[in-house]
Amino acid sequence: MSTMPSNASQPVLSVEHIAVHFGGLIAITDMSFVVNQGEIVSLIGPNGAGKTTAFNVITGFLRPTKGEVRYKNTSLSNLKPHEVTSLGLARTFQRTSVFQSVTVFENVMIGLHRRSRSTLLDTLLALPREGRAEAELRSLAHELLEIVGIARRADELAGSLSYGDQRLLGVALALATDPSMLLLDEPVSGMNATETARFMELLNKLHGRGMSILLVEHDVPMVMGVSDRIVVLNYGRIIAEGPPAAIRGNPEVIRAYLGEGASRHAAH
């Protein structure tokens, strides 16, 4: 281990032989892959391939039928979602998910839940520590809104934001938990080209800070552009894995996405 030049290839997240059955439906079969420290890995595949299901398993929202997920060598098997979050693993949701009826700023304040050092007693007795903790959270909240680029919207109701801005707020909420790894479920779906470009910038910024990222996305150019590695899922099974260049030319991937005819066409 000490002979490794850097920790860049240390797996932080390892998914080991996961299977998920919903009654008779097999959503995932024997899925194994790793995400290394600081990597951006994309999980792609056609609709219904099992990507969101994989996210739900990793983040503790769903118990797998078989297999285990480990994060930084801790097994996540028996953890509840909020416990997974406190290990530094944060997620966003495929369907836009913000606290609709409170302001953007309050959303992030909620997201900062785990970051406050005030106790129940501080709160009830209005001790000085409570005031300091709250002031600290407020400045963190402003910072996060700056990072994702929606600080101008701070006082608006989250539900009144544009679709793209709600997606960004979702990312701010995940970032508020101070994660070391982010799981993003189709973050740019519904964003226009400018918003997508801005989002890719954000992703690169986070990547630059050493954040490990697992990305589910249908936007193929974006996936090819940002990913270190790509894992391709079809009918709950991993059919290919590798750097973008290798995935692009993989006949099985093309077949999965475009059907038989297209793959024969591509092979010629």
Place this chain on the structure above:
Amino acid sequence: MKRLVPYIALAAFASVPLWLHDPYLLNAFITTGILIVAAMSLNLLLGYTGQLSLGHVAFFGIGAYTSALVSLGFDVELIGGIRVVHEPWPVWTGFVIGTLVAALCGYAVGKLSFKVRGAYFVIVTISFAEVVRLVALNWVELTQGPLALTSIPPMTLGFPGVGYLDFYSKQSNYYLVLAVLVVSYIVIQRLVYSRVGRAMIALKENESLAVSVGIDVTRYLVLAAIFSAGIAGAAGSLYAHYLKIIDPDVFAFLYTVTMVIMVISGGKGTLAGPIVGGLIFGFIPVAARSFATPEIQWILYGLLMIIIVFVLPKGIVPAVEKWFSAPNTSVDPEPLQAKMHDTP
């Protein structure tokens, strides 16, 4: 201006015994005040976590009985011939213990039922209230059953060496209730405007998202149940020592319904809602007594409730707040923006 409202209201209520000497009306203020405290406690659960406790009166009754029994003393024989004898303790310890026992019951009910939430929580709370009522009715040796616990001493605050205060008069009881109301209000306010309250609101709004940012659902729901039940228990204790008599009817479903009506009409999830709703529904019987029989009073009660819910579905307080802030929002460029979005 808005920040001053609570202080103005407090000053106004503090002045009531100075100019109001009619014992009937003062009594109405006191009993309404006690019910308002109970409604405030219900609001913490219903308004902030979104959980409907339809057995909330159980905590109120438990506080009342516990406080009364601690201050009256009792002598009961348990199964196996074990006798438990309790000598009367100072009344204020009854208040404290009543509050704590109710809070403990809140903890138990919360732990048991929040795993299954929603409709199940409603059912568990109703059943809990009914079980407690049956215990109060049938454990005659402890509670006197339907004969009621009588001669409950009035609240006394004793400080050895300093002297003591007792609450015999209506005036003093009025101030006692007002003091408990203010403390409860502050406790709820502190909770709601902190990370605890934010966690509760998050759970009500979007549970999956709340959990994904690291909020422990069970912890915050149980915490809300503990505080809610404890405050209801404190109200129950005030009730017992004010009326000096309690029977199993304190567990009547009607009281829970009254609390729910107070919270919903005033505005759930607002600090002032239960107070406004409580004053209205606490004083309807008073206002109507000169011209209506009790049956008619109940019909009026129901009608008013229906009208409020239809006209102001969010309750009175949110409607008033919106009305006061309306001049600002109406000059907002909102309609303009909407128009711009419409144009292709």
